[in-house]
Amino acid sequence: MVLDALLRPDDFFAERAPELSLGRAAAVVLVVALVTTLAVGAFGWTLGQQLTATTEIPNEERPPDWICENEADSDAEEMIQEDCDEPKQKTVVVGDLLWDTFSEFLPLVFVSGLVVWPLTAVGLHVASAMVGGQGSFTDTLAVTAWGMIPSAIQVIVGVAFLYAAFGSIDLAASNPEALAPQIQSMVERARGDTVLLSLAGAVWQGYVWSFGLKHTRDLSTGGAAFAGGGVALVVFLLGLA
Template sequence: MVPTVRSLRQLLLSPAAFFDDHPPASTLPIAAGIVFLFALALVGSVSLLGSLLADAIDATVTMDNPNRPPDPICDAHADDPDSPIGRNCDEPATIERDAGELAREAVHEYLPFALIGPFLLWGVGAVVLYGAGRLSGGTPTFAGSLALAGWAAVPEFFRFGVGLVGIHVALSDVTITDPERAADVVTAAIGPLEPVFLAASVLTLAWQWHLLTGGLTREANIPWGRAAVAVGVPLGLFALLSLP
């Protein structure tokens, strides 16, 4: 199945009609591709966030020189400069590092989680949808539930885009000269945009509920009302758990 403009409009306005024409299980390859693209986008956003923080920080920090052995080792071999154990003891004990670069490195440590996270949530979402459909008296297939969970990533691109643009705007005029206050400065810069982020999250959840309700109605062969509750309860719990 290759989505057309008409089918994509149908997915947006009437998911039930879309999945009438395209049974969820038959769309599994496309759903998998959506999750894969979202994972790549998330990795790119984490990398970009690291760059934004690095550009906003204009300071250096003093830190231990990782290439120099600890002082006790250097002291113990002070009279034996040729000892391989005491090698590099002539290097300075501390060095100056760009605080922005350190922030970038710290953010980049989350790249593996950004890549794996969407696939883990995809699997969990599929299990939840399958179980919800069964508990509602329906007959969903796991392949169909997996496909629906993948389609649920489509609204996340909207939330992802709003968040990324918002952070870029918030940090564009920020200069951090005290690394110890970096978190407070970033929080203060992003604070005015929190209502926008909240609105984007609410719209994303509403879109996901609309999409998944229509999809589960067709996949599990249950009435719309049952599907709405089956999707709404776990989605609402997930939203509550996601609150800071």
Template sequence: MPSPLAALASLPGSVLDRVRDAFDSPRAGAVAVAMLVIVTVGTSVGLVALGAVFDATVDQQITVDNPDRPSESTCEAFGDDPDPLIGEQCDEPEQVEVDAGSELRDAANGYIHYGLLGVPIWWVAFALALHVGALVAGGSGSVGDSFVIAGWAIGAELLRLGAGIAAIWYTLSHATITGSTFEALTADLTAAITSATGPLLIVSAVGIAIQWIVVVGGLEAEHDLGRGVAAGVATFFAAIALLIAAV
């Protein structure tokens, strides 16, 4: 009977075997496309959720320039114009107080299109880079095979996104936000979110480890690379991802 330590030691190899065999499925390409769609939509929803987190946790009024008032130079030049519209607008105060949480929510919602475009761009870039790495290592798969591997690997990004939003919610819920200007508010938010860097880095490492397993199994199945060579290629990209996450 094998010892518990021996069983534990064989676990990584067993997981890699399962992942490699999964890539041999005729549905591997469909799974990659489905994963891409899920992560793309999930990222956009995550940005909306992030905005909701800001709105729920940041209860602070800040002073900003009044968007309804023309610039000072315009008011000086046309403030006495008989047109009542310009005169009325110039009578508005130069600065107004707004709810910081609502402003941050609107700002986050304004980045939804980056989620819709950014994820597919990341997928294409990673697939092409992975294909080059596989070819350098002696792989025999096609570009399409590399896109399938990248599509599977991208799924781990949902883990990082969800953990990031949860960490920001928890951090801001327990932070004291006192800034009354946009600059001061930004400093408060940055200081609060920075305190969660450690846990977020751990979650990123877990996500990257999952992607490493997927890439190793995919390179074995799709590019006919040996496990050691596939692990070397995957480790190269994992190291880059970890460095980016740590910045």
């Protein structure tokens, strides 16, 4: 079924439209969001495990200097100053800091994957209405969901490009400052590959959305391509911003 929707969307939607299953569509969106989040999380965790260099950061367990420099006049102040013997700086592994950042970012990745579904559906519904489309918004939601599958594939392949780019870097380098420009250079090189990948993903999405709109919104192939392809182009350009 999934391959039919991605590779033969004309036949797929012709057999099922109108009144596409919104439940299946919601399941597709949920899977896409989960796969995207897992792919990004797996990359962050693996990269964090390889970044074994250390750096110094402020020790948050030590009270501020203005507390430690004053004489304690009460038992409460003595309790506050108990940790003043802790060092001002502590040594941490760079990979641990990276993973902390990734782990805070992952919920946003998952939620955004869900939020983008109805927003994109609104765009497709309006664009198709501009060329004379008729039909329920529920069907447009379903079409939108099936067209989001290429985005998950795009993320997986994009992560693979990043893995390949980082393969030429000694991630166990002892000097994080020397490591930073190398990582930036590799990310920029990989970004060139992922822009082409994003474009391919947008074309694929537009292909699925176009035939979905054709059958659910009662449009000509040209009108559906205008609506589906136009929204896919907007999504692609927003992704570059």
